[in-house]
Amino acid sequence: GRLRASEATPPPPGVLFGTAKEEGNLLRVSGERRGEAGADVGSMALYSSESSRAWVSFKDGIWEECDVVNSSEQQLTLRITQTGEQKNVERKKIGFHYRNPSAVENADDFLTLPNLDEPNILHSLRVRYWAGEVYSHTGPILIAVNPWKAVTIYEQTVLEQYKAQKSTKPHIFGLAAKAFRDLMSSRKNQCILISGESGSGKTESTKFVLQVLTAVDENKTGASASICSQVMLTNPVLEAFGNAKTLRNDNSSRFGKWINVHFDRKGTIAGAEIKTYLLEKARVIHQSAGERNYHIFYQACQSAGQHKFLQDLGLEDATQFEYTKVCLHANNTDDVKSFERTKQALHFIKFDQQSQTNIFAAVSAVLHTGNLNIGEDREGNSTMEIDKHLQQVASLLGLAPEGIKTAICCRNITAGTDVMVKPETKEKAIQCKDALSKALYSKLFDYIVKNVNVALRLKGAQVTMQVSVLDIFGFEVFQQNHFEQFCINYANEKLQLHFNHYNFMLERQLYQREGIELVESDFVDNSACVDLIEGKGWGIQAVLDDVCIMPKGDDQALLDRLTSAPQMKTHAHFDSAKRRSDTFTINHYAGSVPYTIKDFCEKNKDLLAADLVTLLQSSKNKFFNSLFENQASDATPSKPGRKGGGGGSVAYKSVSATFKTDLGSLMDAINAADPHFVRCVNPNGNKKANCFEDQKAVEQLRCGGVIEAVRMCRESYPSRYQHSEFVGTFSCICPQAIGAGDPRQQCVAMVNSMKIDAKQYRLGKTMILLKREVVDNMERMRAKLLGGRAVTLQTSVRNFLAKMELRKKRDTRRKYLGCVHLQSSFRRTLTRAKYVRMLQAVRMQERRKEEEEAKKRADAAAAAGGAAQKQAADSQVAQDSRAAVLQGLGDDDDSE
Ligand SMILES: Nc1ncnc2c1ncn2[C@@H]1O[C@H](COP(=O)(O)OP(=O)(O)OP(=O)(O)O)[C@@H](O)[C@H]1O
Ligand SMILES: [Mg+2]
Structure with a gap:
């Protein structure tokens, strides 16, 4: 079978036997404590000494080791291992699971563990972590725990082993090599979906996958060989412009990415393509204490001394700029060296000198915009000095300083045919300035990604299939959750939906093949939560977009609309009970998240002032001119998709609507491919090696859908056997069924004779599918029986051997x-x-x-007579x- 219980399974005495419903059914038949028979036989001995070990949780997510001293259906007497304290507890009030035997605890695949539940999965992950294992499987998911230190498992020789299928140990190389093999054998696109929280190792995993994909074809020639190195070189470029130091990761990616590696019919690399999602624009203008802006700012500033062209663009030490001076250094980062690497990579990805100058001009323009000095006059109107920074911005952008000053500090108001200039407040002017910086930087980022894609296209290549990698932010829940978390969690909800559907589809196919009726309720489904977000006309996104185009639409109006809508009030995933004056709560698959409503509308609109857009589009500098070609503005209140103002002819689309469309196409691509799942886990919040924090890990297992996957597995029929295999394995515990006919009939006879409840198994054409607890119990009965027989067998064999020995001696x-x-x-x-x-x-x-x-x-x-002597x-x-x-x-x- 695909999933099997291990040889001898520890039946939790209280749990299994306590749940027996039918008189005389299998669960009652085996109502003795495990390990009593055949105690000296192999694994049974193991279980007998460990049978009372369990996990108990008095507080969500915290599991303690304990021993079961006594158990009844409702009550448990437990001895807590660490403190030695003995407690009487009510089963219902605590989390309780029997512990797996230590012999199987560090299994490569957690789905083979006899007890499949949160504390046991967590414990196995911990055991493997301390044994130096980075990777483990949970069925189709590869779990990667960030070691936060160099490990010697990524050498070329290791890669070769996985390519040649000589190793089956869980490894990211193994997963990537399998994806490629599947691509070649099925000719169907493959995708590798990597998710996890910040600092869990997604980007590193993505690089390992690319390393494999660019190494699969050993006979590649000129063009494809150079594409391979260019694919690898996109990393330093995207990291320089899209990564930053945060408290959780010194090299945190502040965007999501989807990389398609194209192959031709023969499996030769035929180009690549990158799509990015939701760059964190806010970081350009503000960073929390201890965090940095994007790496490229520091790289360019720290290298200005060595490069005259940077000085000419007005770049100087990072201490001189408002946007960078908050935090200057990142651990393990040498900005000057990184700059050389970025520049070299830019060169190889075909950014010529002029393009590079344009790029760094934009970097400098952002920094100088941050230094624009906005003040306030007596009337409360904003003012701006025409200082060196404004002049620098104007010269870089190809505009007049006065024009920029007016666009930031004033606003044109049209009344009939008259146009009036109205001064803005200081606060509004600062917002406008920051919006300019954010827009400049995000346009620059898009420009780089677009041109990277041009370089990665291989002319004349016949692309027939692709392997894609998704490096995307995992589910997030903080003290305060904003619009960004809403988008991120929405994406994760969609990915989880895909994961559920994928598993469901696999199950459905198997059920169809086996001719078993599908019970829909056996499967987990989070589509209701996705509906809550994207429901047409009533979902959160629709309401948000609606409020954003209303003249007086603001965050409060949004919250009122959300909390008063009848669909929301009754929706299982919209938590009305937790409603507060400034938050709404969504019950996601990974837990409930309160979202702070502040700035939802502003961030969703993400518009530049119309005057500024018009100004930028009049730039004499072709580069900046082209960057803002398609920029929508806040000129007219418009419906999403309608023509916006300012630049005049641009269709406005809100951030959430754009993200929804992007996500839609991403999901289409994912749905059209065979998926491979990687869940990265950050073992601690301190970026430290050799430190495993249980609660942090368990939260990530939940958020990554691992616990959910395991639950799905538990709730369906995870133990699967071919009929003959089932008969061969278990006929010893009901030998009377052997004469029943063919293997299928024998299976029927066996389940009947063991009085297994009809809900506990499904009988297919070639397979029998069973609930794990049933198999656990059968395994135990088998072990007991075989244990008894083994003792007899051992005695006879020993007797025989002793006799043989004696005979030999004689x-x-x-x-x-x-x-x-x-x-x-x-x-x-x-x-x-x-x-x-x-x-x-x-x-x-x-x-x-x-x-x-x-x-x-x-x-x-x-002779003579004298010879006598x-x-x-x-x-x-x-x-x-x-x-x-x-x-x-x-x-x-x-x-x-
Ligand atoms: N397999 C690994 N072996 C050794 N170190 C690793 C491994 N994976 C990650 N790391 C370390 O952890 C750091 C963070 O990893 P990475 O940048 O991939 O995280 P991430 O999940 O992409 O985070 P973010 O969401 O913030 O981008 C890396 O810079 C590296 O130091
Ligand atoms: Mg990353």
Whole structure:
């Protein structure tokens, strides 16, 4: 099956058995504590010693380790591990889950954990974090925990391993390589959706994905090789202009991006394209304490000393500018070096010297606009000195200083055919100045992205498919949540909807294949919340746009309209109960978020004063002129999509309407591709290595939809088996079902004989799908049964082995004794033979001597009678020699 419970599962005694409804059903049958049988067998032993461990939560999101001392259906007696304190608690009033056995806690895929719930997922993530594992799976989601330190898992050799499918450990390289493989095999577009909170590692993950995608084709030639390096070089450029130091991340991306990497039929890279979303314009004019403006301002200012062209554009030390002097440095950032890198990257992405000059002129114009000195006269009207900053802005933008001064400090009012000039208040003039800075910078950013895209287009290439990467802000909830959070959370709600639909679609396909009836309520759906935001005519966006075009439409009017609408009052995701004078609350899938209404209308309109737009469009500088070509203004109250004023012929569209359209096309692209999900997790709020904050991690798991995904899995039928596999695995606990016929019929017989409730399983054509708790229980029964059998088996095997051993020993002894016997017989035979040989030799010698003597005697008798003395002597020699031979014979016998 796709998802299976692990071999032996810890059945939470109270929970599982307490929920048994039917008399004699499976849950009641196995009503004993786990680990009692077969306690010495493998995993059962593990469970028996850990069976009472659990997690308890007295406060949302905080889980403590505990031991279950006693449990009943309503009551629990728990011993808190850390304090040793014993507590009696009511089940309903606390969060409680049994803990997974430690042997499986650091599983690569959390969906294989026996207990699938928040504390167990969190704990496994923590265990893996401390084991140095950056990546884990939760079914289709890859979870990446930012290590906040260099780790040695991104070398080229590792990349090669994943490309060659030699490693299956969870890794971003593995996910990207799989996306490419899927692209080649299915010929269907793929997308990698990366989300997470600020500082969780989305942008780093995106770069790793691009690293893989630009390395997949080893035979790439000239043009595509250069596109590959250009794709990688877009990072320093986009980061310089779109990233900034924040309290949460020294290199925080202040925009969302969607990168399409194009491929031709053969899988060769054929260009790329980038789309960006919601650049944080407000950062240009204001940063919180300890945060910086966009990197490029500091890079250009700090490098002005080394580059004359920067000085010529009026750039100087960052301390000299209002917009940059708040915070000058960012950790781990060398602005001068980064400037060189940005400039080089700009050069490679085909920004010629003139374009680069234009870019830095815009950067300088923004900074000098920030320094414009707006004062107030006695009548309360705004004033502005024509100082060096105004002159610098005017010269950079190709305008007259007076024109800028009038456009910022005054307003033309048309009454019939007359045009009157009305001075603005200081506050309005400052707003107008800041709006100019924001517009200038966002236009510059759009210009850069547009030209990057021109460079990344490969002429003549046949684009047939693409792999896309989405690096987008995750769900956000702060103390104060503004229009930006509203847009971000709306995007995340849409992405979550896609995620749910994707999983639902997979399920539906499986159900259809298996011929199982689909129960819609089995699946989680957040479309109601999306409707609340984008509902035609009544949703929050529609009301917002409506209020924005009303002459007296302001934030208060918006809040009144929202809270008084009947659809809102009864909407499950619009929290009327939490209504306050300045906020409205949305219950998002990841939690409820109160939004502060202040500035919603202003930020949604995001318009420049009509006089300013007209002025900018009259610029002598072609570059700035073209930047503001399509700028709408606040000249006439207009309906979204209608022609706006100022620049005259431009269709006005509010920020939320634009974002809705952008998001719509993004979702279309995502829906048309096969998705791969990455959820990045920031383990702590201090950018520190080796620090894991439980509550922070658990919030992100919730916001990233991981807990929701797990819940979906739990609520559907996560344990899946082919019929024969099911029979093979579990027939031992109901052997009577084996004779029932084919595997499907056997499955039916098995579930019937175990009295499993019909709601707890679905029987398909080839598979059986079951609730996890049912399988948990069956696994336990199986482990118990097999445990008992294993003991018998072990006893017999040990008996058999012991007998074999004894027999072997006896054999050996017998062989030893045989050997000794054989040796002694052999030696005896040898000795005897030798003795006989020697005896024969002696006899022979004696005989020979006797013959010689006889001969001598005969000779002597013949020679003379005086030889009698000599004969006596010879006889003595013969006697000595015989004694010596006998002596030698005796020695030989001894040595043997
Ligand atoms: N896999 C990793 N290995 C080592 N360090 C990492 C890894 N991922 C992230 N980091 C560190 O964390 C920092 C923040 O990561 P990153 O900029 O990718 O976060 P982000 O999710 O894009 O945040 P934001 O939403 O603010 O843009 C990086 O600058 C880097 O120092
Ligand atoms: Mg980022």
